[in-house]
Amino acid sequence: MARNKKRQQTRRHTEDSQAAEVDQQHPLEMLREDHQALQGLLTQFEKGNGRARQKIADEALTMLDIHTQLEEKVVYPAIREATGDDQGIDEAEEAHHAVSSIMKELRKGKTKDTRYAAKMKILTENIQRHIESEEQETFPEAEKADIDWQEVGQETMALRRRLMRKMGGKNGMSLKKAA
Ligand SMILES: [Fe+2]
Secondary structure (H helix, E strand, O other): OOOOHHHHHHOOOOHHHHHHHHHOOOHHHHHHHHHHHHHHHHHHHHHOOHHHHHHHHHHHHHHHHHHHHHHHHHHHHHHHHHHOOHHHHHHHHHHHHHHHHHHHHHHHOOOOOOOHHHHHHHHHHHHHHHHHHHHHHHHHHHHHOOOOHHHHHHHHHHHHHHHHHHHHHHOOOOOHHHO
16 A cells, blocks of 8 residues: 555645645554553553443453554554564564453453453553553654655544444444544
């Protein structure tokens, strides 16, 4: 998929795409906001109890699912293509793979189950490592690369909208970012 600036220069912009440029959020900024929101939910989970705790866990899992898909389907391929950093992106994808197996088990269970809290703790530790690795290494490197962030941003937002329509309604997750 064409994402570099040279191709961008030859592409014709319609009035709609020019309008979208004005208020479109940078995709890495969107992902950093996801990280913050996830950290907030995981902290609330640790402190919460009862039904509220289940709701928080469900929301965190949905948010993480959407975040992971945005990275794997749109942002990582763009970074891989521009930086040629196969090892870094392979490692990030393997980290997602490790998290996805814990997520599957959590989705099948309930907060009252034995080991649910233990699994959430392991998930939280994995997410912390994911955030550190992306925010300290992957994203700063990507920001130096020749990437058409406008195009990546449009694809990221389109996928976010689709996924939120599909998953967001299930547990009342905020659709603010899909607006
Ligand atoms: Fe991330």
